[in-house]
Amino acid sequence: MVLGEGHQRFIQTMMIRGIVNEQEAKTLHHHCCEVHKEHYVADKLEEFIQVVNSKLESLNMKIRTRASEDDGMPCYALVNTANNQLTRMSSDYADNELELFRRTMDLIMSSDDGTASSTDILNSADSLQTRKLTMSAAECLLKRLVSDDWLVEKQGDYSLSTRCVMDMEPFIRTMYDDEQVKVCAVCHCLAFKCQICANPLCTVKIHNPCAEKYFKKKPVQRCPGCSELWPNKVTECRQSVSQRQR
Amino acid sequence: PTTSQVQKGMEKLTKAQIDEKTTELVQYILMKDQKKIPVKRADIVKNVLKEYKNVFQEIMNRAQQRLEQVFGFKVVEIDAKNHVYILINKLEPAEGSEMISGNPKTGLLFVILSLVYMKGGVVPEALVWNTLKKMKVDLGERHPEFGDVKKLVTDEFVRQRYLEYTKVPHTEPVKYNFTWGQRAEVEVSKHKILQFLGELHSQDPQRWSQQYKDASSQRSSRAPQPSTSSQR
Ligand SMILES: [Mg+2]
Ligand SMILES: [Mg+2]
Ligand SMILES: [Zn+2]
Ligand SMILES: [Zn+2]
Numbered sequence: 338m339v340l341g342e343g344h345q346r347f348i349q350t351m352m353i354r355g356i357v358n359e360q361e362a363k364t365l366h367h368h369c370c371e372v373h374k375e376h377y378v379a380d381k382l383e384e385f386i387q388v389v390n391s392k393l394e395s396l397n398m399k400i401r402t403r404a405s406e407d408d409g410m411p412c413y414a415l416v417n418t419a420n421n422q423l424t425r426m427s428s429d430y431a432d433n434e435l436e437l438f439r440r441t442m443d444l445i446m447s448s449d450d451g452t453a454s455s456t457d458i459l460n461s462a463d464s465l466q467t468r469k470l471t472m473s474a475a476e477c478l479l480k481r482l483v484s485d486d487w488l489v490e491k492q493g494d495y496s497l498s499t500r501c502v503m504d505m506e507p508f509i510r511t512m513y514d515d516e517q518v519k520v521c522a523v524c525h526c527l528a529f530k531c532q533i534c535a536n537p538l539c540t541v542k543i544h545n546p547c548a549e550k551y552f553k554k555k556p557v558q559r560c561p562g563c564s565e566l567w568p569n570k571v572t573e574c575r576q577s578v579s580q581r582q583r
Numbered sequence: 584p585t586t587s588q589v590q591k592g593m594e595k596l597t598k599a600q601i602d603e604k605t606t607e608l609v610q611y612i613l614m615k616d617q618k619k620i621p622v623k624r625a626d627i628v629k630n631v632l633k634e635y636k637n638v639f640q641e642i643m644n645r646a647q648q649r650l651e652q653v654f655g656f657k658v659v660e661i662d663a664k665n666h667v668y669i670l671i672n673k674l675e676p677a678e679g680s681e682m683i684s685g686n687p688k689t690g691l692l693f694v695i696l697s698l699v700y701m702k703g704g705v706v707p708e709a710l711v712w713n714t715l716k717k718m719k720v721d722l723g724e725r726h727p728e729f730g731d732v733k734k735l736v737t738d739e740f741v742r743q744r745y746l747e748y749t750k751v752p753h754t755e756p757v758k759y760n761f762t763w764g765q766r767a768e769v770e771v772s773k774h775k776i777l778q779f780l781g782e783l784h785s786q787d788p789q790r791w792s793q794q795y796k797d798a799s800s801q802r803s804s805r806a807p808q809p810s811t812s813s814q815r
């Protein structure tokens with residue numbers, strides 16, 4: 338089976354865009370089929386992507402999907418599946434810059450809320466093993482990492498962007514302890530920003546949007562792991578279209 | 584290396600090794616292309632193939648095939664002596680996308696390419712700066728979209744081989760001319776330039792009779808089908 342021009346256009350566009358939300362992916366699917374007058378079926382985006390992925394697989398590439406931890410809306414990104422992320426980033430970042438990025442990831446992975454404060458990150462800049470980064474160079478680097486969509490910044494705290502998580506997942510699962518690699522008990526995807534069970538012996542974690550869905554019709558909210566009462570406030574998640582990640 | 588040497592070299596490699604190197608080369612070329620940096624054979628050998636350098640052509644052929652079949656990109660050698668390659672897009676630019684409304688840098692580049700084309704292939708830099716100034720793109724000021732305009736035009740576009748910026752000999756102070764670069768020659772069809780100008784001025788391309796004739800003959804030639812650069 339050979340890819341049609343519609344598939345190729347989809348791949349090219351995904352490479353340029355980086356990450357798109359569900360609506361953008363659907364529109365792009367339609368556009369690609371239209372332009373090349375290829376057979377289009379609405380709501381068959383997943384099948385279309387499967388065809389694309391069947392050809393990308395042997396090139397260690399894939400179009401992956403991940404729901405935003407804020408509003409649960411799915412995003413799509415073309416990512417590498419090999420475990421060599423930092424090597425690939427070395428064409429854009431110096432070795433000490435990559436080391437600071439790695440330290441930032443370490444801070445995020447060992448946090449309880451998936452964030453690293455800019456203070457903690459900038460302090461790491463001083464004690465790098467490769468080469469020290471000045472305060473201003475480190476601040477510049479953080480701006481670039483946000484602009485290149487590896488990190489997201491909110492009120493001085495940094496977290497991994499949705500695209501970064503999709504791209505780095507093999508690396509994260511290999512390089513960090515089971516304890517640090519949190520997984521949502523409902524959707525089984527990596528969890529950074531999530532609710533945790535009140536029971537100190539229970540390790541269950543649930544994304545906010547997943548909790549909203551899971552506890553929706555349950556009159557009493559109990560942990561799916563240990564049945565303790567779930568203490569977290571389960572609020573209505575914003576149903577608006579998720580923000581573009583760039 | 585001779586054909587039989589290449590064959591012998593390939594026989595020593597397992598299928599997994601061949602596939603692995605092909606994948607690496609595809610990703611390397613895509614990464615360079617994303618930055619519009621032409622790919623040199625010497626760099627491929629140094630950074631990707633390494634000890635597999637004897638089988639360069641075989642691995643390169645496979646990589647080219649994947650780039651065409653999966654991504655719709657064609658590998659074109661723009662320098663046969665030094666073996667330098669770029670990717671061109673086999674897909675035609677889609678209506679309503681990109682050419683004018685997309686990446687603003689591309690719009691700026693097209694203005695300059697068109698100007699050079701309309702003036703017969705070479706233009707003194709002063710004319711380019713004056714034209715841009717009329718479009719409110721002033722060398723003297725930092726542009727909100729393009730930043731340092733002179734750097735973008737004389738450094739970035741030149742490095743990407745869209746333009747050539749050459750000294751005019753015996754000029755004091757030194758003056759430069761602009762011509763199309765190798766990538767523009769391959770990627771941008773004259774027809775697209777006329778289309779761009781037509782859209783810009785809402786006129787029928789056939790009004791520029793000589794240039795249009797010239798472009799029509801290029802289109803039917805046996806040269807690889809040029810297309811406008813993909814948006815990066
Ligand atoms: Mg914190
Ligand atoms: Mg030339
Ligand atoms: Zn979840
Ligand atoms: Zn529990």
